Amino acid sequence: MVFTADDQFFLRNIWYHAMPSHELKPGKMLAKTLLDEPILFGRTRAGKPFAIKDICPHRAVPLSCGWFNGEDVQCCYHGWRFDPAGKCVEIPSLMDDQKMDLSRFDVRGYDVREVQGNVWIYIPDSDPKKAHPPNLDIPRVPGFSDDAKPAISYTMRFPCFIDHAVVGLMDPAHSPFVHRSWWWRGAQLNPEIKWFDPSPYGFTMRRHTMPATMGRGYWLIGGVPENEIIFYLPGVRTEETTTNKYRAVNLTTVTPLSENETDVTFEFYWDIPWGGVLKPFLHYLIPAFLGQDRDVVIKQQIGLKSEPILRLIKDSDVLARWYYQLKAEYRRSQAENREFVSPVKTQQLRWMA
Ligand code: FES
Ligand SMILES: [Fe+2]
Incomplete structure (x- = not known):
């Protein structure tokens, strides 16, 4: 592709x-x-x-x-x-x-x-003949009421087209290179095997038990955490982490301002009573983490100026491929005034990261 x-x-x-x-x-x-x-x-x-x-x-x-x-x-x-x-x-x-x-x-x-x-x-569509009222709902943060508010919220502007921000944020293979830092992870690559399923206007990384990298820290959060990630068009992602005791959800939204400016908003919802103590760390970590994603996108802009053909590989680029396919299908189904048919098929993906 x-x-x-x-x-x-x-x-x-x-x-x-x-x-x-x-x-x-x-x-x-x-x-x-x-x-x-x-x-x-x-x-x-x-x-x-x-x-x-x-x-x-x-x-x-x-x-x-x-x-x-x-x-x-x-x-x-x-x-x-x-x-x-x-x-x-x-x-x-x-x-x-x-x-x-x-x-x-x-x-x-x-x-x-x-x-x-x-x-x-x-x-709505800029052509009034093709514009119609919403027929799909706003994505919700799972496990929280409509009145819930994020415990923490941060927006960063990426100097790129929306697709590069979305693909960059969902990309499973960039972490060991882009997010290598003393407070997050080293350069060591490990195998990842995950199941994916279609979900409304997007896809879901099936709920799974997180690897035991936190070791003894588990008692603090009430057991071994489970994790589920859901992606929705046009660029919304929820990542839910639950233990027997608590739930924490990250909502990331990507919204284009123009052809070359995109806002990425990163929020956390949680029901952890002592969650407040996490805030000072997150106020430091979230901008640092998102800044790593933005910095590589800035470098990417240099190469994109010569309008190269971009190549996607199997497995680790399947999420990017689905994003482009979902987007194309959404536009087509709107233009043809018919039901949206998800291009996503249930499958297992494997990559090193
Ligand atoms: S009222 Fe005249 S320009 Fe707005
Ligand atoms: Fe990233």
Whole structure:
């Protein structure tokens, strides 16, 4: 299987992670470009998040340059007002007897949901004829309610196209080279054998008992841990680790801002009562760990400039291959308006890492 730069495209008609909830303060707005679309996010004073296109339909000034009173957004140029759904509700220059159908001036509103301490946005197809409301759900962190919040949350910007960030983060063979460090692992390679199954819009690394590298540390966390990893389009991964006593889940989301900028958000949810003591370590380790992934992607950009053909091998590159196949099938099934057929087949994969 080979890939070239021509295979680059953004998936649409799908939910993307927009930002951790705490970044969107009540009564405030926040401009963010996703998939090359300028979007104005906001949270009403009542606490409801929303997102509308960040371009005034009158003379194209970004609405984020204007004002938000906690209820509606006002453009800074001629003061047109828009509600959180994007409906034009006032044109101040109109005289009382100048009646006009304001609905002609609405801006595009996006579907936004808040789940488990994160704001998600549904990005429809840019062609209104192919756009439709969500027919799949937002991925959930297993074992936690929708009101749960991450204990820790960190976002890092990768200077690359989304595919390189997703493939890099799920790649099982890079760890001994990219994550070699005194606090994580050495250069020694060990055999890994794992079962994989298809799961909705992605795949699952079947639940398995983790290798006994933690030795006597197990008593601390209540037994030998089990681990399960689930990947979902367009770039969401949950890694659940459970023991008899506790559960800890890492949620990683990958969201493209543009062709060459991608946000990676790394969060932890846990029910460990003394989990707070882990936070100072994780505040140091997570940026260091993600920084290793980002640094190699920066190096990769040098080579990608000459638009080489990229080659994928068996086993250790099967996850990357599935990602590309899932993405292509999602786009095709949307275009043909038919059921999504997973390209993933249950199988065992083996690699050294
Ligand atoms: S440009 Fe926004 S109100 Fe005129
Ligand atoms: Fe990595």
